[in-house]
Amino acid sequence: xxxxxxxxxxxxxxxxxxxxTRFCDLLEEAGFLLAYEASRELPLxxxxxxxxxxxxxxxxxxxxxxxxxxxxxxAALPMAMGARRLYKRASLGFIAAKRIEEKHRRLGGxxxxxxxxxxxxxxxxxxxxxxxxxxxxxxxxxxxxVIEKLAKHKxxxxxxxxxxxxxxxxxxxxxxxxxxxxxxTIYSGAIDPTLNDKGFIVPGLGDAGDRCFGK
Numbered sequence: 001x002x003x004x005x006x007x008x009x010x011x012x013x014x015x016x017x018x019x020x021t022r023f024c025d026l027l028e029e030a031g032f033l034l035a036y037e038a039s040r041e042l043p044l045x046x047x048x049x050x051x052x053x054x055x056x057x058x059x060x061x062x063x064x065x066x067x068x069x070x071x072x073x074x075a076a077l078p079m080a081m082g083a084r085r086l087y088k089r090a091s092l093g094f095i096a097a098k099r100i101e102e103k104h105r106r107l108g109g110x111x112x113x114x115x116x117x118x119x120x121x122x123x124x125x126x127x128x129x130x131x132x133x134x135x136x137x138x139x140x141x142x143x144x145x146v147i148e149k150l151a152k153h154k155x156x157x158x159x160x161x162x163x164x165x166x167x168x169x170x171x172x173x174x175x176x177x178x179x180x181x182x183x184x185t186i187y188s189g190a191i192d193p194t195l196n197d198k199g200f201i202v203p204g205l206g207d208a209g210d211r212c213f214g215k
Contacts, residue, residue: 001189006033010163010189014205024078024212027135027163030189031082034161035069035131038187039086041159042067042129064089068125068155072097072134072146075209079161080133090131093122097142099199110168111199113141117149126154135208137165137188139199140172147173151180160186163208164201167191 009030012018018026043063048056064087071080073096084092096119130150134143137160147158160173165188177184194202205211 001034001037001187003033003037006030006037006189009033010205013163014203016206018211020212020214027075027078027208027212028082028085030163031079031133031161032085033082034079034163034187034189035083035086038131038159038161038185041157041185042087043156062087066127067091067129067131068093068123069131069133070095070122070125070146070150072132072142073119074213075135075207076133078212079135079163083131083133083161087131091123093120093125093130095120095122095146097146099142110172111139111195111197112172113139113199115142115145117145120149122150122153124153125150127156130155130158132158132160133162134160135163136201136204137162137169137173137186138195138201139166140169140176141199143169144172144176147176147182147184148180151182155182157183157185160184162186162188164188164190164192164204166193166195166201168195 009026043066045063047061048058067090069083069090070093097117099113192201
């Protein structure tokens, strides 16, 4: 997304000298803006309100009661709370996911990691629109694993929001969604050109979880 306000935030997040408290605040603001951009994918409803002039005004609103925001712990938590600021009636779910760094392989030229997902708390998402939040879409290994498991709960659609993505990560997610028979859209603040040999995005912004919460 080329939104200038989002790009300003992303530049400050990339800065190695941005302190952790500021980094967390910026993650929340980025989550708010990316969730705003994603509103075009969400279910809508007609609604109305009585104005101070005793005239009823009609409008279209996002049916946020039909949305679940799912944060991939831990780095996504501030972004998910930013999205929740916008969609106050949405439910909030959590998934703990971790790449096993020593267990990776090359598959068709791609770097692929095994991923553990030891903790899930997502509630009932059947028929709902899921906003899946993870700051970095690098190899796509983590979110592909998450999407495969989410598909078993039959959501209507998955909207992924991330700060920075790579082409490999995007393609891996598209393939995972296709295998799972899911409708998916990805919103990202930037698409960076490369991954290093450890699967980190370059130039990227480092480890978002460590920079926000400490090691």
